[in-house]
Amino acid sequence: MTGRTLYDKIWEQHVVADFEGGDNLLYVDRHLVQEVSSPQAFAYLRQNNLPLRRPDLHIAVADHAVPTRRKGHPFADGLAKRQVERLRENVETHGIAYMPMNGDRHGIVHVIGPETGFTLPGCTLVCGDSHTSTHGAFGCIAFGIGASECASVFATQTIRQARQKTMRVNLDGGLPVGVTVKDVILALIAEIGTGGGVGYAIEYAGSTIRDLSMEARMTLCNMTIEAGSRVGMVAPDETTFTYLKGRPLSPEGEMWERAVAAWSDLKSDEDAVFDREITFDTSTLEPQVSWGTTPEQTGAISGVVPDPDRIADRGRASRVRKSLAYMGLTPGTRLNDIPVDRVFIGSCTNGRLEDLRAAAAVLKGRQVAQSVRAIAVPGSAAVRIAAEAEGLHEVFLAAGFEWRDSGCSMCVAMNDDRLEEGERCASTSNRNFEGRQGKGGRTHLMSPQMAAAAAVTGRLSDVRELL
Amino acid sequence: MEKFTRITSIAAPLLENAIDTDIIFPARFLLLLDREGLGKYAFNEWRGEGFVLDTPPYDTAQILVTGENFGTGSSREQAVWTLADKGIRCVVARSFGEIFYSNCFKNGVLPVRLTGADMDAVEAAAEAQEPLTVDLEDRCIRLPDGRTIAFDIADHHRRALLAGLDEVGTILADHAESIARHEERRRASAPWLDLPQAKLDALAEESA
Numbered sequence: 186m187t188g189r190t191l192y193d194k195i196w197e198q199h200v201v202a203d204f205e206g207g208d209n210l211l212y213v214d215r216h217l218v219q220e221v222s223s224p225q226a227f228a229y230l231r232q233n234n235l236p237l238r239r240p241d242l243h244i245a246v247a248d249h250a251v252p253t254r255r256k257g258h259p260f261a262d263g264l265a266k267r268q269v270e271r272l273r274e275n276v277e278t279h280g281i282a283y284m285p286m287n288g289d290r291h292g293i294v295h296v297i298g299p300e301t302g303f304t305l306p307g308c309t310l311v312c313g314d315s316h317t318s319t320h321g322a323f324g325c326i327a328f329g330i331g332a333s334e335c336a337s338v339f340a341t342q343t344i345r346q347a348r349q350k351t352m353r354v355n356l357d358g359g360l361p362v363g364v365t366v367k368d369v370i371l372a373l374i375a376e377i378g379t380g381g382g383v384g385y386a387i388e389y390a391g392s393t394i395r396d397l398s399m400e401a402r403m404t405l406c407n408m409t410i411e412a413g414s415r416v417g418m419v420a421p422d423e424t425t426f427t428y429l430k431g432r433p434l435s436p437e438g439e440m441w442e443r444a445v446a447a448w449s450d451l452k453s454d455e456d457a458v459f460d461r462e463i464t465f466d467t468s469t470l471e472p473q474v475s476w477g478t479t480p481e482q483t484g485a486i487s488g489v490v491p492d493p494d495r496i497a498d499r500g501r502a503s504r505v506r507k508s509l510a511y512m513g514l515t516p517g518t519r520l521n522d523i524p525v526d527r528v529f530i531g532s533c534t535n536g537r538l539e540d541l542r543a544a545a546a547v548l549k550g551r552q553v554a555q556s557v558r559a560i561a562v563p564g565s566a567a568v569r570i571a572a573e574a575e576g577l578h579e580v581f582l583a584a585g586f587e588w589r590d591s592g593c594s595m596c597v598a599m600n601d602d603r604l605e606e607g608e609r610c611a612s613t614s615n616r617n618f619e620g621r622q623g624k625g626g627r628t629h630l631m632s633p634q635m636a637a638a639a640a641v642t643g644r645l646s647d648v649r650e651l652l
Numbered sequence: 653m654e655k656f657t658r659i660t661s662i663a664a665p666l667l668e669n670a671i672d673t674d675i676i677f678p679a680r681f682l683l684l685l686d687r688e689g690l691g692k693y694a695f696n697e698w699r700g701e702g703f704v705l706d707t708p709p710y711d712t713a714q715i716l717v718t719g720e721n722f723g724t725g726s727s728r729e730q731a732v733w734t735l736a737d738k739g740i741r742c743v744v745a746r747s748f749g750e751i752f753y754s755n756c757f758k759n760g761v762l763p764v765r766l767t768g769a770d771m772d773a774v775e776a777a778a779e780a781q782e783p784l785t786v787d788l789e790d791r792c793i794r795l796p797d798g799r800t801i802a803f804d805i806a807d808h809h810r811r812a813l814l815a816g817l818d819e820v821g822t823i824l825a826d827h828a829e830s831i832a833r834h835e836e837r838r839r840a841s842a843p844w845l846d847l848p849q850a851k852l853d854a855l856a857e858e859s860a
Contacts, residue, residue: 198841201834202827206807210827212834214845222727224685229820241847244855250683264683271685282852290855301855308845315727315751329751331729333758333819341823343831347806379670380721383750413724415750433855436844444844479670479724500719504669599679618674618725620697 188454190351191420192386195326195451199309201343211346214308216338217294218245218281220272221599222313226335227275237279237339244303245276246284248293252601253562253589255287265600279339292565292591295319295407295533299399300567302432306421306448311338316533316615318409322402323429324421324451326386329410349416350460352385353453356393358468363649365543366401367535367613367632369393370408371473373465375483382414385461388453389419393467399428400539407534408615411480420452474520474645475617475630477508482617483630484520486647492516511619512627513607521645523629527610528559528640529622530586530633532596535613536564540633541572545580547637547651553585554643560587560602562594586640598623611639654760655816659741660785663715663778664704671718672725673752677734690730691737705738709781715742717778723752732759742786744774744793757809760816762788770801788813 189197202210223245230237237243250265252258260266269286276283284290284297291297295316298304304320310327311317313335320327330344337344356369374381387409394402402419409417419425426445429435436444453459471485482505484491490509493516496502509516514523530536530544541563553559561581563569569591572578578588595602596614604610604626613636614621617628629645638648681693695705704710716735722745723731732755735743742762756763764786766774777784777795785794788810793801812819838845 199834202830204808208806208808210823210830212831212838214838221682222729225687225729233821235820235824241849241852244852262683268683268685282856284856303847305845307842313727315725317727329727331727331732331751331755331758333729333755337820337823340820341827341831342835343823343827345808345819345823379724380747383721383747413721413750434847434851440844444842447842479672500669507668597679599682616672616674616725618672620678621674624678624680624697 188457190453190457190459191324191388191418191451192326192349192351192416195307195309196348198307204345208345208347210343211309212343213311213338214242215303215310216243217298217310217312217317218243218276219249219294219312219314220247220268221249222332222335223275224268224271225332226313226339229336230339235340238342240280242342243281244284244301245272245281246291246294246297247272247286249593249597250600251286251592253592253594254601255590261601289566289570292567293533293536293593296536296564296568299323299403300432300565302429302435305429306425307451311344315410316407318415318417319403319407319533321406321409321416321418322399323425324418324448326416326418328415349386350384352382352387352461352463353459354387354389355391355462355464356389356467357391357464358466359393359396360467361470363472363634363652364470365632365634366397366405368470368473369467370405371475371480371483371630372470374408374412374480377412379411379479379481380413382409382412385414386416386418387414389417394419395422398539399424400537403537404534411615421448472632472635472648474635476512476514476520477505478511478617478619479508480617480630482508486520486635486645488520490514490516490518490520521647523645524609524643525557525611525629525639525645526608527604528557528636529562529595529610529612529614530560530636531562531564531594532614533564533593534615535633536562536568538568538571540613541568541577544633544637545577547634547648548584548586548641549580551584551641553640556643557640559585559640560589560595562589563591565591595622597621598626611636611645653758653816653818656741656760656762656788656813658785658787658789659714660783661714662709662781662783663717663744663774664710664713665775665778666704666716666718667775669719670721670724673723673728673731673749674725676723676731677728682728682730687733689737690734691739694734694738712739714739715744715784715786716740717774718743718745720746722748724749727751729755729759732756732761736761746771757812758819760813762786762813764793764803766801766803773799773801
């Protein structure tokens with residue numbers, strides 16, 4: 186018998202029943218609940234007079250719709266306020282632990298899951314949000330689901346799923362100075378396309394991975410959905426265990442020892458066969474920026490805006506033409522000549538302490554360009570508190586950044602932080618879709634240090650020149 | 653859920669690749685709490701003169717024909733609700749975003765994957781404003797010139813749409829015991845996955 190992959194091992198441990206045709210009924214160990222995808226799922230319970238089966242396996246937080254200027258500011262958007270209040274009412278009705286907006290445990294679901302120790306290796310974890318892939322960094326099967334599937338988890342603690350094919354992405358060669366895991370994943374998506382991972386669960390392996398912090402692994406798994414794959418994973422190791430030890434919901438004492446012993450076996454067998462395997466050399470990568478309206482439309486900062494007339498594939502050429510029209514860009518323009526109006530540092534992709542440190546290292550002793558408005562939004566209250574303890578907020582504020590409270594903020598245009606029509610933003614978020622940061626807004630995706638460099642120079646810039 | 657057996661309609665051609673969920677249903681409308689009446693926000697930023705779904709006769713089309721990776725991006729089920737509310741019952745594409753694809757089956761919308769000459773024929777019929785018949789029982793699309801194009805669909809997806817099945821109800825009816833047994837097994841093999849209520853309460857309290 187050939188070996189099994191990490192994904193297959195965890196999957197098999199969670200199968201409750203088999204269906205004809207190969208689907209499984211999968212047990213869900215963890216469900217993160219937020220305000221956007223839950224109201225209709227709670228309504229389903231009400232309409233069908235069903236209880237929520239295991240409230241103890243859920244935690245809830247409002248992140249998408251909350252304002253990030255809170256102290257001394259009213260909740261201005263009536264619709265957003267109502268959505269957050271609805272979440273609170275629903276979780277009280279069903280007895281789910283809730284992290285309120287002004288508390289010290291508030292944050293983006295994908296930041297607080299790991300931070301609280303709710304996310305653990307070997308578990309299955311879901312959330313009505315596609316960036317749930319983030320949690321796979323801990324060696325669990327974590328994926329985004331729709332609202333109907335949220336209702337299934339509420340009522341049954343299971344969902345019917347088809348097992349994915351498996352893909353291993355070997356990242357080798359380490360990271361050059363000024364290059365981060367965000368550049369790695371953007372370059373990977375540019376290579377395999379936003380459809381490249383559809384149907385696969387991706388496991389990241391290779392020498393570059395083993396040296397990555399948990400924060401960096403989360404960034405990598407987070408963006409996996411932008412390659413079309415719902416699941417990104419990294420096998421747990423000492424880095425994982427060190428991160429989790431002592432978190433509020435992590436196991437303790439003898440239970441901790443038992444858990445670590447079990448988690449230490451969570452890896453793909455030597456002779457495991459993946460349905461697809463690719464190797465990606467990270468040693469020669471440059472910092473990346475997106476120039477279009479899909480994450481695969483990305484290139485090295487030393488490059489130029491591509492010319493659709495030189496693209497042979499008609500479908501691709503037409504998509505590039507449309508993207509450039511929306512982005513207001515001309516073929517041949519050097520990427521580092523593109524001016525920006527706004528800078529956003531934050532999100533479930535890059536709103537963690539390490540990200541803020543990296544940006545602050547570039548900003549220290551420098552000023553945001555006069556033409557630029559820049560905000561830094563910690564991914565959680567805990568990140569904000571830790572950043573303030575080491576004085577990072579002073580670096581951001583002295584440079585001319587606004588320093589905000591936790592939330593999804595300008596990653597998604599459904600709260601007060603958004604782009605105006607035609608504004609161009611250097612952003613550490615995950616999606617550059619049309620209108621994603623606000624109607625008519627133009628997004629360039631990049632790493633935190635690249636966003637800091639853009640803030641200082643007022644244009645897309647190669648951060649290596651500032652290091 | 654509304655059943656799907658067979659529909660006949662002209663098909664609106666929206667022949668672009670990677671139309672994402674933020675285009676189908678812009679994020680700011682996610683603040684709405686109800687799933688009814690969302691059709692008016694479909695493709696909001698693209699609507700108006702020149703947009704295919706605002707151009708008769710396509711404004712009443714029940715079939716949408718589009719390119720690769722339709723529905724890529726977020727998990728928002730609103731992307732399906734908005735299409736269904738607008739009267740779109742079937743989306744024919746070269747490929748789909750995964751979460752969008754699975755959300756369709758929960759809402760009486762049939763996603764059909766076609767490629768090559770089959771897709772070319774459907775695109776041509778859509779552009780010629782010819783009515784197509786999508787027959788889920790026979791798993792095929794019939795063109796007015798008599799050609800029949802077969803499509804693949806998982807058996808249980810087909811059955812769920814044909815019967816308008818509620819998946820949650822079915823799981824509770826058929827698998828309640830297996831779920832309880834799994835929880836027993838889990839308690840023995842991975843007891844750390846059960847979270848003590850005291851820890852959860854402490855976390856919520858610490859937050860307040």
